[in-house]
Amino acid sequence: MNRAAGYQLEDDQIKNQEWVSQSLNQFADGALYLSINDMVNYEKAFNTNQILKNRNSFDEMWGSFTLNDGTISSYGFGWSLDKTINGKRVVHHGGTWQGFESFIIRVLSARFTVVIFANLYDADVEQIAYHVLELCNPQFTLRSNQEEEEEEEEEEIFITTY
DSSP states (O other): OOOOOOEEEETTEEEEOOOOOGGGOOSTTTOOOOOHHHHHHHHHHHHTTSSOSOHHHHHHHTOOOBOTTSOBOSBOSSOEEEEBTTOOEEEEEEEEETTEEEEEEEETTTTEEEEEEESBTTOOHHHHHHHHHHHHOGGGOBHHHHHHHHHHHHHHHHHHHO
């Protein structure tokens, strides 16, 4: 198997990511090297209860909870929680390490997943994933993205009509 190198932008030039000692690279928070085939197998295992046997575990993992101040959290156990414009539940998670970026987003009821890998630290894999999701099915547009776009449009209208 081949391994890609990680890169970063430096003065508008693509440069090799700085070396990080292996002693700092021993934990799962950044030291996992996966291929798209690994992610396909991971997704199959998720959808066939091979990873978690009890469906209630998914509800807990992908459910919101109330904080001490009464605010409802939009973060589950390692997953950000969102909804599409038509109310479908969505979970997503991203990561970065040594010039690599990754992002996974799932539309749960549709069993539809987008995974983006990039070997450029400055790649906006989250936005790429959202766009791929919307291109595949416009009904998978996230509420949070639509609200942000509407707020930006309102700001533009305000600025131009003031």
